[in-house]
Amino acid sequence: MLSKSQIGFIKSLHQKKYRKEHGIFIIEGIKSILEFIPSAFQIHTICYLPQYQSLLPKLPSNIKLFEVNNAELEKISTLQAPQGVLALVHIPKESNYSIADLKGKYNLVLDGIQDPGNLGTIIRTADWFGFTQVICSENTVDVYNPKTAQATMGSLARVKIWYTDLEILLKETDVPVYGAMLDGKNLYAVNWSPEGIVLLGNEGQGVSDAIGALINESITIPKVGAGESLNVAISAAIICSEISRILQK
Numbered sequence: 001m002l003s004k005s006q007i008g009f010i011k012s013l014h015q016k017k018y019r020k021e022h023g024i025f026i027i028e029g030i031k032s033i034l035e036f037i038p039s040a041f042q043i044h045t046i047c048y049l050p051q052y053q054s055l056l057p058k059l060p061s062n063i064k065l066f067e068v069n070n071a072e073l074e075k076i077s078t079l080q081a082p083q084g085v086l087a088l089v090h091i092p093k094e095s096n097y098s099i100a101d102l103k104g105k106y107n108l109v110l111d112g113i114q115d116p117g118n119l120g121t122i123i124r125t126a127d128w129f130g131f132t133q134v135i136c137s138e139n140t141v142d143v144y145n146p147k148t149a150q151a152t153m154g155s156l157a158r159v160k161i162w163y164t165d166l167e168i169l170l171k172e173t174d175v176p177v178y179g180a181m182l183d184g185k186n187l188y189a190v191n192w193s194p195e196g197i198v199l200l201g202n203e204g205q206g207v208s209d210a211i212g213a214l215i216n217e218s219i220t221i222p223k224v225g226a227g228e229s230l231n232v233a234i235s236a237a238i239i240c241s242e243i244s245r246i247l248q249k
Contacts, residue, residue: 002047002072010047010076010088016142023091025144027156029083030055035154036089044088049073052084078146091144097162101133102175104195106243109135109177111166111211112202113232116141120151121233122200127155129240135162135169135197137211170214173197177216179207180235184218187239192246198239203232 002010010026012018019025024044027033030052036043037057045064048056053067073082108126113119119141126134141148143161152159170177178190179199199215201207207215221230221238230238 002066002068002076006066007072007075010086013088014078014146016145019091019142019144024088025091025149026078026146027087027089027149028077028079028085028146029150030085032150032152032154033085033087035157036087039157041092041157042090044090046085046087047073047076048085056085079150097164099169099173101162102173102195102197106131106195106247107133107135107175107197108236108240109166109169109197109199110140111137111199111207112205113140113200115203116145116147117151118203118231118233119143119145120148120153120156122236123148123152123159123161124155125233125237125240127152127159129244131159131240133160133162135164135166137166138163166211167214170197170211177214178219179212179215179217180239181207181212181215181218181220182229184220186222187219187242188222190217190219192243194247196243198236198243200232200236200239 013022013024013026027036033046037059043063045066046056047066047068049070050067073086077086108122108131110119110122113136123134140163143149143156149156175195175197176193177197177199180201199207199211221235
């Protein structure tokens with residue numbers, strides 16, 4: 001059972017300011033939680049319905065466990081249909097990334113992504129295609145937003161997320177920057193470098209002017225039908241797939 005204060009605390013984590021204040025975010029669903037248990041993330045608390053207890057592995061003694069009922073889970077869940085298990089996870093301390101972290105691989109860089117589901121799906125896509133980090137502008141949606149974390153389907157446990165001033169970052173690196181633009185070069189005709197940055201812009205406005213000026217090569221997914229545009233997460237998947245195919249040759 002959870003006390004009123006515990007329920008209030010967990011509900012407060014639905015909001016960014018309290019996640020930041022307490023350094024804790026929410027993950028829901030047994031599959032996602034199982035991804036976080038062996039990861040570098042530290043789990044604070046797991047709340048579960050009785051029928052899910054047998055699905056949990058042996059856990060470290062520092063993780064708090066609470067058996068809850070449906071009414072309690074509905075109060076603390078961020079989902080319309082709670083998935084039976086909810087975990088509170090510590091937000092890791094900010095790592096000291098350097099420009100050297102961009103070398104020798106491809107990186108996804110996001111300029112002003114606002115939809116939590118899009119960011120989560122991009123992280124899940126990055127994980128699928130072997131991209132180990134996603135770098136976000138400071139005005140990109142919070143990766144620990146419950147909708148974002150949920151949409152990663154556990155991939156957040158493996159993909160490093162870095163928030164920074166993109167203008168400074170891109171000016172300092174000599175890694176080629178490929179920007180997804182409507183008027184870019186056909187994606188399938190690009191001469192890809194062995195390392196690079198794939199830049200994706202805001203859902204409605206695209207890449208900002210200041211960041212767009214730092215692109216080395218504009219690329220586009222060739223249009224065949226009559227659609228006006230592609231969802232940014234779909235675009236990320238198509239581009240990541242092509243880069244993965246080329247690098248594996």
